[in-house]
Amino acid sequence: MPELARVGPLILWLLQGALCKDSWISLPKNMEALDGSCVVIPCTFGPTKALGRDQIGVWRSNDPWKGNEVFRKGTTHGVWANVRVTIGDVRAGNCSTRLDRVGPQQGGTYYFRTEGQYSYTFGHNALNITVQDKPLITPFVPVKEGTVTYLSCSAPSSCPRDPPVLAWSDTLKGAKMETSKEESRIQVVLRFNASHVHHNKTVTCRASRRRQRWTNTVTLNVTYSPRRTSISGHRVHNVTEGDAVTLSCTSNANPPSSYTWYHVTGSSVTQRGSGQSLPLHNVTLSDGGLYYCEARNKHGGENSTAVTIDVQLSTPPVAPLPQVHPLTLVLVSVLCLLLLLLLLWCSIRNIKINKRAHHTAGRPYRSHQTxxxxxxxxxxxxxxxxxxxxxxxxxxxxxxxxxxxxxxxxxxxxxxxxxxxxxxxxxxxxxxxx
Known part of the structure; x- marks a missing residue:
């Protein structure tokens, strides 16, 4: 009997070692979940013939042997303390686990271990859980005008029986939406022809599940050649020799345009400069004529409508009027009034003299002689x-x-x-x- 007692543990250890060689587990490597949603971890293990009636399941975080236990036989600990956890029938090799109301703190790496008649840690099979706070939109890259573009919005479907519903806020005037479902994700694709009117436009993807809502918004980046190129200028009209004139060129383009200026005189076209502005200092008659700008980027170019600068001959400056004191104006006014009165008096006197002369001429002459x-x-x-x-x-x-x-x-x-x-x-x- 003493010899049997010594041999028994050895035989049990040899049998357990043989069983460990046959141990296996089916567990996903990565899982994703929306913040506040649930996660169902599909999990089975074996060999089931070695499992006893007292078999339990244990989840550890970060390290399979030294990591913290977050779940043991219906009890949660650590980062799973506020999460409701439901595990399958471990005695039948079912280690599937459901976590409700997961958050960012539940993200991490986890390992499964079983204990009981058969104890084993599946240290080579790690599960990584990622918790997202919004749906994922791809691709988030510039697209060229005129190309058919696919914009995808996806969200994890970590609860197979209660997946989220996805929808786009804007159909971009005729774009089509296509919904597809994979094993662990659901997505909705927006198909449209990229146009310059879509540039800088925001579109939102919305995921909903029961009373929960998740949204993600992106701004479209569409590249296109210059358009609506025009010139605005300071003092284009009524320009006199020696004046200063500044012309500015603008256009709608992505990426931004580079600008070149041209001067047209008769049948001759001359390049006058580059840059968004063209300053003309101390203009002369030869600076008059037509001006236009060319806007260009890697997708093409466009010319503006020409503007005319009409340069006029300069005129000599006019001397300013002298400043007159108000008292001087009063004195001049008084003198003018006196002169007017004097002229009026002389006129009246002449009238009386003429009348007297005519009266005297009509009388016979009388001398002092009798x-x-x-x-x-x-x-x-x-x-x-x-x-x-x-x-x-x-x-x-x-x-x-x-x-x-x-x-x-x-x-x-x-x-x-x-x-x-x-x-x-x-x-x-x-x-x-x-």
Whole structure:
């Protein structure tokens, strides 16, 4: 009997070693899950004939032999402490495990071990769990305009009986959606012809499961040749010699355009510069004419509509008006008013003088001599008054005749008349006749 007691453990160890050579496990290497969803780990192991009625399942994290236990016989520990875990019938070799409400902290590497009549750690079969917070959109790369593009949105289907539902927020005007389901993932594909109108457009993929929602948004990157190329300028019109003019060229392109400027004079086309802006300093008449820009990138090029710069001859500067003090303006105004009053007074005076002259001319002339004296001497006098130059002037004529009573000699007698005009100036006029 003592000898049998010594041989028994040895025989049991040899039998267990033989069974270990036949141990196997079916376990996925990688699994993915959406944050907050469930994970069903498909798992079977053997040999089942070595399993006893007290067989249990154990999950360890990070290391198969020294790692922390997260699950043992219906009890959770460590990072699985807040997760509801359900395991299959380990006595029948079913190690499938369901985890509900997984989060980022449940991500990691796990190993399965069974204990009981048959104890074994499957240290060469690791399970890696990745927890995602949103669906995955691919490809996230630039696409060229005009090409047929496929945009895929996928999410893990870690709960086969309750997979998420995927949908795109925008169909991009005629794009088609195709849904496919793989063993562990579900995806929806958006098929469309890439256009420049899609560039920088955002599209969203939405995954939903019961009351849970997950979304992912991307911005499309479509490359295309330049379009809508145009020129805007500062002071293109009414340009004078010596002025400064700046022209700017813009276009819609991806990737951005490079710009070249051209000057057209008659039938000649000359390259004037490069860059988005063309500055022209101190322009001359030769700078006038048509200008256009060419926008170009690796997908093509486009010319803008030409603009005309009409350069005019410069004119000499006009001297600024002197500054006049307000008091000076008042004095000048007063002097002008006085001058106007003086002119008005002179005009009225001349009118009165003319009236007096006409009145005097209509009267017979009377001298200081009496009619008797005139008859004695036989004189004939005539007086006329006129107003030359606006002054009263009287002319007198004297006629000396020979009389019978005067026999001795003929005397020449001159009778001078002294007249006064309206200015009281003495004027003497005499006329002598024989």
């Amino acid at each position: 009619e008797q004296e005139k008859n004695k001497r036989g004189e004939r006098r005539e007086a006329q008054c006129a107003s030359p130059g606006g002054e009263d002037v009287c002319y007198a004529a004297v006629d000396f005749s020979k009389t019978k009573s005067n026999k001795k000699s003929e005397e020449d007698y001159v009778n001078s008349n002294v007249l006064r005009n309206w200015t009281n100036e003495v004027v003497v006029y005499a006329s002598i006749k024989h």
